[in-house]
Amino acid sequence: MTQRCENWEEEWAELAVKELLAMEGRCERKERELRAMAEAFQEQEDQLASIAFTLQIKKLAAFSATSQHQEAVLQEKITQELAQQLEINKLKEMVSVLEGEMEEKHIILMAQEEEQRNSQSAEEGKEADSVVQRERRSQLRRALPAGRRRDPDESGWSLALTGPGGLTPRDSRPPIEKEDDSGGGCGKKRSGRCMEPRTETAMETLQHCDRWKG
Numbered sequence: 001m002t003q004r005c006e007n008w009e010e011e012w013a014e015l016a017v018k019e020l021l022a023m024e025g026r027c028e029r030k031e032r033e034l035r036a037m038a039e040a041f042q043e044q045e046d047q048l049a050s051i052a053f054t055l056q057i058k059k060l061a062a063f064s065a066t067s068q069h070q071e072a073v074l075q076e077k078i079t080q081e082l083a084q085q086l087e088i089n090k091l092k093e094m095v096s097v098l099e100g101e102m103e104e105k106h107i108i109l110m111a112q113e114e115e116q117r118n119s120q121s122a123e124e125g126k127e128a129d130s131v132v133q134r135e136r137r138s139q140l141r142r143a144l145p146a147g148r149r150r151d152p153d154e155s156g157w158s159l160a161l162t163g164p165g166g167l168t169p170r171d172s173r174p175p176i177e178k179e180d181d182s183g184g185g186c187g188k189k190r191s192g193r194c195m196e197p198r199t200e201t202a203m204e205t206l207q208h209c210d211r212w213k214g
Helices: 002-143 203-214
Strands: none
Touching: none
16 A cells, blocks of 8 residues: 555656646747747837837928928018018109109199299280270370371371370471571471471470470
């Protein structure tokens, strides 16, 4: 009985050793599998990290390209705005020059209009004086006898003031009854009239003939 128990113990010990050896082998295989899996995971992790890094680089490159594009667009906008501002400044200068020219032309036009008004006023004054003179001559012709009326432009008229704005014709003087070559007067009398040539002014002529008549 004791021998049999010892045999069973030995068999169990051998079975236990075999089982332990088998378990050790399985553990080693499991460990190798785990290591292989860890290596695979590490490789995958490295690949994922590489992919992530690549994506990050691509994102940065895209962002940089976008930034460069935006910067180029912004620079172009700034250039356009500067060009527009320069054009606006040029237009303002042109408008200022045109305003100056218009103001100068307006001043010249006002001066011309003033000159025309003055000239027109002078012409109207001359026309008014001419109308007054013609009216006075017409009144004087109507006042003379029919046989002694002459045109005011002929030499038979002596322009002299006989009152308030009147004219005295030469033919209206009374005839001379006798000739007198001695004494005062012009000394040249014929047909009862003073033959002295007309003086520079009508008043001097009238004074000369008055002396002759006296």
